[in-house]
Amino acid sequence: xxxxxxxxxxxxxxxxxxxxxxxxxxxxxxxxxxxxxxxxxxxxxxxxxxxxxxxxxxxxxxxxxxxxxxxxxxxxxxxxxxxxxxxxxxxxxxxxxxxxxxxxxxxxxxxxxxxxxxxxxxxxxxxxxxxxxxxxxxxxxxxxxxxxxxxxxxxxxxxxxxxxxxxxxxxxxxxxxxxxxxxxxxxxxxxxxxxxxxxxxxxxxxxxxxxxxxxxxxxxxxxxxxxxxxxxxxxxxxxxx
Amino acid sequence: xxxxxxxxxxxxxxxxxxxxxxxxxxxxxxxxxxxxxxxxxxxxxxxxxxxxxxxxxxxxxxxxxxxxxxxxxxxxxxxxxxxxxxxxxxxxxxxxxxxxxxxxxxxxxxxxxxxxxxxxxxxxxxxxxxxxxxxxxxxxxxxxxxxxxxxxxxxxxxxxxxxxxxxxxxxxxxxxxxxxxxxxxxxxxxxxxxxxxxxxxxxxxxxxxxxxxxxxxxxxxxxxxxxxxxxxxxxxxxxxxxxxxxxxxxxxxxxxxxxxxxxxxxxxxxxxxxxxxxxxxxxxxxxxxxxxxxxxxxxxxxxxxxxxxxxxxxxxxxxxxxxxxxxxxxxxxxxxxxxxxxxxxxxxxxxxxxxxxxxxxxxxxxxxxxxxxxxxxxxxxxxxxxxxxxxxxxxxxxxxxxxxxxxxxxxxxxxxxxxxxxxxxxxxxxxxxxxxxxxxxxxxxxxxxxxxxxxxxxxxxxxxxxxxxxxxxx
Ligand code: SF4
Ligand code: FES
Numbered sequence: 001x002x003x004x005x006x007x008x009x010x011x012x013x014x015x016x017x018x019x020x021x022x023x024x025x026x027x028x029x030x031x032x033x034x035x036x037x038x039x040x041x042x043x044x045x046x047x048x049x050x051x052x053x054x055x056x057x058x059x060x061x062x063x064x065x066x067x068x069x070x071x072x073x074x075x076x077x078x079x080x081x082x083x084x085x086x087x088x089x090x091x092x093x094x095x096x097x098x099x100x101x102x103x104x105x106x107x108x109x110x111x112x113x114x115x116x117x118x119x120x121x122x123x124x125x126x127x128x129x130x131x132x133x134x135x136x137x138x139x140x141x142x143x144x145x146x147x148x149x150x151x152x153x154x155x156x157x158x159x160x161x162x163x164x165x166x167x168x169x170x171x172x173x174x175x176x177x178x179x180x181x182x183x184x185x186x187x188x189x190x191x192x193x194x195x196x197x198x199x200x201x202x203x204x205x206x207x208x209x210x211x212x213x214x215x216x217x218x219x220x221x222x223x224x225x226x227x228x229x230x231x232x233x234x235x236x237x238x239x240x241x
Numbered sequence: 242x243x244x245x246x247x248x249x250x251x252x253x254x255x256x257x258x259x260x261x262x263x264x265x266x267x268x269x270x271x272x273x274x275x276x277x278x279x280x281x282x283x284x285x286x287x288x289x290x291x292x293x294x295x296x297x298x299x300x301x302x303x304x305x306x307x308x309x310x311x312x313x314x315x316x317x318x319x320x321x322x323x324x325x326x327x328x329x330x331x332x333x334x335x336x337x338x339x340x341x342x343x344x345x346x347x348x349x350x351x352x353x354x355x356x357x358x359x360x361x362x363x364x365x366x367x368x369x370x371x372x373x374x375x376x377x378x379x380x381x382x383x384x385x386x387x388x389x390x391x392x393x394x395x396x397x398x399x400x401x402x403x404x405x406x407x408x409x410x411x412x413x414x415x416x417x418x419x420x421x422x423x424x425x426x427x428x429x430x431x432x433x434x435x436x437x438x439x440x441x442x443x444x445x446x447x448x449x450x451x452x453x454x455x456x457x458x459x460x461x462x463x464x465x466x467x468x469x470x471x472x473x474x475x476x477x478x479x480x481x482x483x484x485x486x487x488x489x490x491x492x493x494x495x496x497x498x499x500x501x502x503x504x505x506x507x508x509x510x511x512x513x514x515x516x517x518x519x520x521x522x523x524x525x526x527x528x529x530x531x532x533x534x535x536x537x538x539x540x541x542x543x544x545x546x547x548x549x550x551x552x553x554x555x556x557x558x559x560x561x562x563x564x565x566x567x568x569x570x571x572x573x574x575x576x577x578x579x580x581x582x583x584x585x586x587x588x589x590x591x592x593x594x595x596x597x598x599x600x601x602x603x604x605x606x607x608x609x610x611x612x613x614x615x616x617x618x619x620x621x622x623x624x625x626x627x628x629x630x631x632x633x634x635x636x637x638x639x640x641x642x643x644x645x646x647x648x649x650x651x652x653x654x655x656x657x658x659x660x661x662x663x664x665x666x667x668x669x670x671x672x673x674x675x676x677x678x679x680x681x682x683x684x685x686x687x688x689x690x691x692x693x694x695x696x697x698x699x700x701x702x703x704x705x706x707x708x709x710x711x712x713x714x715x
Contacts, residue, residue, distance in 0.1 A: 108298045112407075140289055142630035148291060217602060219415060220297035220407035 012078040021074035028056055028069035031082060038082050039091055039120055042157035043070045044207055046230030047166055050158050055091055055120070058082050066090065092126050100131040101180065102138070103152035104210075110223040111211030117155060118210075134180065141186070143193025146216055147205055154184055154212040160204035167233050172198040184212075206230075260674055262657050273657035274512060275650050275678060284636045292321050292605060292631045293411045299623065300409075302640075305348065308341035308396065309616030309641075311409040312478070313623040316612030318411035320499075321627055323606035329596035330413030332588050335478045337399055337409065338614065339581040342477060344392025345617035346534070346574040349682040351385020354571055357676050358447050362454075363669035381443070384436050388578065391433050395585070398422045413600035423589050430586050434548070437579050441552065444575060451568065457659045458677045459567025459652030462487030464520060464530035466644065467537035468615045469495065474545030475537060475580060477615040483540045484520060484530060489562040492520070498613035501622055505639065515646050518639055529651070532619025532644040533681065534573035539563040546587070549580035567652055567680040574682075605631030616641045618682055642683040652677045 010021045014031055021030045026049075031038050041053040049070050057066040061079035069082070081087070098104070098117065106112045138151035161173040161184070172195055176185045186192040204213050206227045214223045263272040283302055287295065299314035300307045312334055319326055326334070356369045359378050368376070375382040399422060400408035408415045448455070464487065468480045482501070484493040496504060508517040508525040520528030530536070538557075544550045553576055559569060588594055605627050612623045619641030626635040656677045660670040 108294065108301060110294070137289070140291060140632055142291055142632055150291075216291070216604065217293050217411070219293065219410040222407070222410075222415070 010074045010076045010078075012074055012076065012080065014080045015082055023073065025074050026070055027058060027067075027072050027074055027080055030074055031069065031080075036082055038069050039124060040070060041116060041120065041155065041209055042159065044159055044209075044227065044230065046227075046232075046234035047159065047162040047207070050162070052156060052158055053094070055094055057087060057090060059084060059087060088124070091124050095121050095124060095126045096129045096131055098155050099126075099129045100133050102134075102136070102154065103150075108220055109153065109211045110214050110218040110220060111153075111225075112221040114221065114224045115211060116209035136180065138183065141192050142216070143191040144195075144198070144200070144216075145193065146200060147192070147202065147213060148216050149184065149186075149192060149213050150211065151183055152212075153210050155210055156182055156184070157209060159207040159209065160184060160213055163203045163207045163230070167230070167237060168199060168201050168203050170197045170199050170201075173204060260653060260678070262661055262674070264661075268662050270654075270657045270661050273650075273654045273661075273674070275646075275653045284638060287633050287636055290633050292318055292610075292625060292627045292633055295623075295625065295633070296409050296411065297407055299638075300407075305345055306341065306616050306618070306621075306641075308337055308409070309614060309621050310623075312338055313612040313614045313616070313621045313638075315409050315411055316479075316614060317610040317623045317625050318612070319601075320610030320612065321605050321607050321625065321631070322412060322601070322603035324412050324601035324603045326413045326601055327596070327598040329417065329593060330599035330601075331479075332591075332594055333399065333414045333418055333599060334409060336585055336588055336594075337396055337414075338478045339585050340392045340395035340399075342392070342615075342617045343578050343581050344389045344396070345682075346578050347385055347389035347392060349617070349679075350571055350574050351381065351388065353682070354676075354679050355381060355385065357672070357679075358444070358451070358571075362673055362676060366668055366672065369672075381440065384440055388433065388436060391429060394429075395426055398425060410600060412602055415600065417597050417599050418595055420595055423594065427586065427589050430582060433582050434579075437575065437582065441575050441579070444572065445555075448568075448572070454673070454676075455566045455568045457655055458680055459648060459655060460565050461651060461655065462565060463648055463651075464492055464528070465536035465539040465563065466520075466530050466532050466620060467540040468498070468613070468620065469541055470545065472545070473542035475541045475543075475549075475577075477537075477577075477581070477584075479614070482613070482620065485540050485563060487563060487565060489539070498620075498622075499611045501611065501613065501639070502624075507639065513646075515643055516639075517646050518644050519647065526647060529647045530644065531567075531648045532641055533570060533617075534577050535564060535567065535570045536619065537615065538573045538576060544576070544580045546580050546583035548583055549576055552576045552579060567648070567677065570680045570682065605629070618642055619644050642681070645681050645683070649678060649681050649683065652681070 008023045010023055012019060012021065014034065014036055017034065019030060019034050028038055028040065028043065038058065039055045041055050042050055043056065051068045051071045054068060056069040058069045059081040060067055099121070104117065106115070106118050109115065112118070140148065140150045140152070142148045156175065158175060161175060164173045165171045172186050174185050176183050176189055187195045187197055192198065205215060206225050207230065208225070211223060261274050262270055265271050283299070287298055290298065295318055296311045296315040300311040302310045352371045356371065356374050359381065360369050360373055371382060371385070399418065464484050466482060466484045468476045469483045470476045470480050481495040482493070482498050483491070483495055486492050493504060504521055505518050506521045506525065506528070508519060510517060517525065519525040520530055522528070538553060544553050556564065556572060556576060609626050614621050621641050622639040624637045625633055628634050653674060656674050660673045662670070
């Protein structure tokens with residue numbers, strides 16, 4: 001049977017624990033299956049993987065560099081460490097860099113208390129930011145009738161880009177520019193409200209982990225999001241292909 | 242040769258400030274100034290933000306008058322949406338505003354100022370605080386804490402959070418009032434009436450001991466500004482503005498708060514971050530006026546609630562025409578608390594207060610919005626302009642304390658002349674200089690220094706900046 005061939009079993013160690021994995025399983029999936037926490041931000045069930053946020057970095061014995069757990073497959077005899085002083089420092093630093101890059105003042109944000117970035121910062125003990133804020137002026141686009149994108153809060157996880165492309169098949173969102181200049185854009189960097197491709201389905205609102213793409217008119221802490229619709233839709237799309 | 246005394250920072254007020262006193266060779270006071278040494282730039286960093294975020298952001302200006310800022314801001318955004326707030330939403334906002342005024346007045350009167358009245362202006366500074374009060378006059382200290390909690394609990398029960406609640410939103414409030422919350426508030430009101438009466442009684446008796454302070458604590462002619470109902474009654478949330486002069490004559494009987502800019506100008510001075518608003522037709526500095534509890538009780542024809550009106554009648558007897566001494570701000574605060582409790586009771590007694598329609602929704606429909614309300618310390622103005630998408634392009638705010646800037650400076654001069662003798666730096670006289678500032682209960686930002694915890698420095702500075710003398714306390 002084809003599936004039987006694909007699902008050959010690997011045995012490896014995570015944090016000293018013996019575990020077995022299918023060969024098409026990533027370290028992240030395997031860890032989750034075994035109740036081991038690895039922080040993630042860009043990964044979202046139902047969409048492709050991009051490895052953009054680097055929060056899921058883990059250590060592998062014999063390798064000098066850290067590898068993203070969401071993109072690394074389990075191999076035979078592998079020894080993975082998901083928690084160490086070095087990793088904790090790295091992860092906190094990544095969060096601090098994200099916070100210093102944009103405007104992440106939770107107290108006045110529509111997503112306060114309902115934000116994946118904030119939740120992670122709390123969980124990983126990021127109690128202050130060591131880097132000066134870049135003070136970038138990024139445009140808030142309020143041209144869409146129902147939604148608004150505040151690029152100051154965007155962490156460039158590309159969830160919006162992926163959901164729009166892979167699920168809605170509209171491909172309204174893209175990322176333009178590199179490094180600190182990178183921005184999410186709609187169509188060819190034209191106002192969202194004038195987009196020909198946007199169907200106003202609202203999927204980008206639901207998957208955006210922070211308060212960057214939100215419904216208009218929400219007051220502080222009023223923007224709750226759910227994306228449990230995604231795996232189901234993803235399966236339907238798979239079947240259509 | 243002139244010397245300079247610097248009081249930095251001033252204690253038991255909200256925020257950061259400094260007082261300098263200029264002394265001539267003979268130790269006589271030539272000038273005194275009240276400086277605000279912090280700058281906060283809210284008007285600048287909200288540019289480009291969606292208008293509907295304003296109440297949430299503006300609430301952060303201050304931890305004491307959060308509610309006032311949120312309300313003025315929300316009122317400005319109502320205008321930008323061009324909506325009418327549903328009646329129930331409007332009244333719920335009024336109630337939370339009154340609760341906020343009560344908690345703020347309680348803090349000012351009991352925690353920050355009553356140590357001066359009860360323990361004495363010259364008493365040991367280490368004990369002259371709410372903690373000292375607790376030992377000497379535990380019942381007064383307890384009442385202060387109780388009254389403040391009454392206001393804070395209403396805010397907490399209605400809005401879910403005591404500090405920085407997000408319940409006040411553009412178009413109204415986020416959720417209707419629970420019957421159970423109404424009942425809980427109503428049940429505590431009788432006790433609060435008794436408490437207020439008890440404290441009004443001792444304070445009125447105590448005022449007799451302070452004849453000298455009353456004469457010299459910011460006692461000078463100015464105009465007064467406050468908000469009134471169409472009937473000329475006290476209004477702390479919504480209504481037209483009225484300005485009266487030092488003899489109680491109408492200068493502006495009633496003008497739309499939206500048009501504040503036609504009546505109020507703002508001057509700047511290089512030595513302080515705080516602007517100097519003035520009544521435009523009279524120019525700067527002649528257009529000096531005061532706002533806040535004293536001013537409000539001076540401009541109205543009546544309070545509009547029975548208990549407060551009784552006290553108000555007595556209050557108006559204090560002076561021949563209008564009440565000029567800033568010392569009476571304290572008294573006015575207690576009367577306003579009484580009014581606020583009565584008003585809250587009246588509104589909660591109306592079954593419509595439980596109505597479910599509390600919020601109007603809309604996008605930006607107007608390029609400009611002004612929101613004016615009465616904060617504990619006086620008239621508070623928020624003014625925004627937005628682009629066609631609804632992003633803030635310009636903002637102006639005149640906060641209550643700022644209206645009083647000219648008057649506070651004049652008051653400091655008055656007290657310095659009377660009590661400060663440059664050759665002797667006594668703690669008691671410098672405390673009087675600060676005490677006059679506290680009558681205005683200035684809120685210079687967002688932090689509360691409710692205890693006497695900050696070390697305070699006086700500097701005697703010569704004309705070339707050399708330090709001649711120094712006293713530290715706190
Ligand atoms: S807008 Fe939201 S979903 Fe899109 S890249 Fe930015 S943070 Fe991710
Ligand atoms: S979750 Fe793996 S890189 Fe973002």
